[in-house]
Amino acid sequence: MESFEEWRAEAERHGVPLWRPVLEYEIHQKGRSETEIWERLAQVYAVMRDAVESGLQAPRQTRSGLVRDTGKKIAQSPLHVISPEFSLLLAYATAAKETNACMGRVVAAPTAGASGILPGIYTFLERHHGISLQTIYEAMLIGAGVALIIEQKASIAGAVGGCQAETGTAAAMGAAGIVYALGGNITQIFESVALTIMNMLGLICDPVAGLVELPCVKRNGSAVVIAAAAAQMALAGDTAVIPVDEMVAAMGEVGALMDARFKETGLGGTAATPTAQAIARTIYPDLGTLRYEDPPH
Numbered sequence: 461m462e463s464f465e466e467w468r469a470e471a472e473r474h475g476v477p478l479w480r481p482v483l484e485y486e487i488h489q490k491g492r493s494e495t496e497i498w499e500r501l502a503q504v505y506a507v508m509r510d511a512v513e514s515g516l517q518a519p520r521q522t523r524s525g526l527v528r529d530t531g532k533k534i535a536q537s538p539l540h541v542i543s544p545e546f547s548l549l550l551a552y553a554t555a556a557k558e559t560n561a562c563m564g565r566v567v568a569a570p571t572a573g574a575s576g577i578l579p580g581i582y583t584f585l586e587r588h589h590g591i592s593l594q595t596i597y598e599a600m601l602i603g604a605g606v607a608l609i610i611e612q613k614a615s616i617a618g619a620v621g622g623c624q625a626e627t628g629t630a631a632a633m634g635a636a637g638i639v640y641a642l643g644g645n646i647t648q649i650f651e652s653v654a655l656t657i658m659n660m661l662g663l664i665c666d667p668v669a670g671l672v673e674l675p676c677v678k679r680n681g682s683a684v685v686i687a688a689a690a691a692q693m694a695l696a697g698d699t700a701v702i703p704v705d706e707m708v709a710a711m712g713e714v715g716a717l718m719d720a721r722f723k724e725t726g727l728g729g730t731a732a733t734p735t736a737q738a739i740a741r742t743i744y745p746d747l748g749t750l751r752y753e754d755p756p757h
């Protein structure tokens with residue numbers, strides 16, 4: 461299964477839902493039974509929910525001070541830009557990512573840097589749409605299928621493809637899960653992935669002081685918003701026009717051409733601002749000035 465079209469063909473050939481070929485892959489790859497895979501998915505989702513909950517309950521501050529109760533502040537704010545539910549979606553995702561930044565237990569799906577996005581989306585689906593746990597586990601398998609293809613054709617790592625690869629992939633996995641859980645068909649699921657990638661294309665990886673904290677926590681928040689927007693468009697019957705496999709290829713091309721400054725080196729973008737550099741020097745007093753040297757030709 462190396463492309464979305466192959467995945468669709470496989471599911472349609474056997475008349476099964478999209479998650480079934482991914483389940484078969486997991487059984488084959490891990491050498492586990494179907495029952496064990498479902499049990500494992502339940503364990504994984506339990507960790508995701510705990511990450512959201514502990515991020516919302518306990519005081520959250522990293523040693524650097526760059527991250528400080530973002531999820532809790534949003535959850536407790538009396539003002540809502542769109543709706544209380546929208547605020548909670550943001551709060552869940554940022555809270556789970558803060559749990560990671562504070563060295564709590566998370567599921568690195570697809571990476572630790574993007575570990576708030578899927579917990580935020582699945583928790584939201586369970587709590588605010590009443591989606592069953594079984595459907596959430598199926599959505600998780602669909603998300604795994606999305607990441608499997610993106611990993612082969614582009615990247616899921618910020619150090620390789622920029623933040624589009626990391627939070628972008630997580631958002632695409634989440635969008636597919638939303639559409640599936642709310643009853644969308646295969647075409648709508650794939651359109652949501654294409655729309656998400658289209659709207660996160662080019663996002664650079666630029667963590668301040670090289671710590672996976674800022675802008676990472678905020679980006680986990682904005683990524684769930686893009687995932688929700690893409691899912692909403694797809695469920696409404698809108699399309700990305702560009703097929704999802706072509707959008708994945710575009711993501712791979714953008715990642716390959718991206719300058720090394722924007723691939724988790726902490727030398728470009730947000731990380732290179734004077735304030736970020738001053739923060740980095742307070743954390744690492746011997747650091748000196750961060751400067752990017754052009755590689756020799």
Ligand code: SF4
Nearest residue numbers: 573618623626665676
């Ligand atoms: S900025 Fe870099 S480290 Fe932070 S979430 Fe994005 S890819 Fe990960």
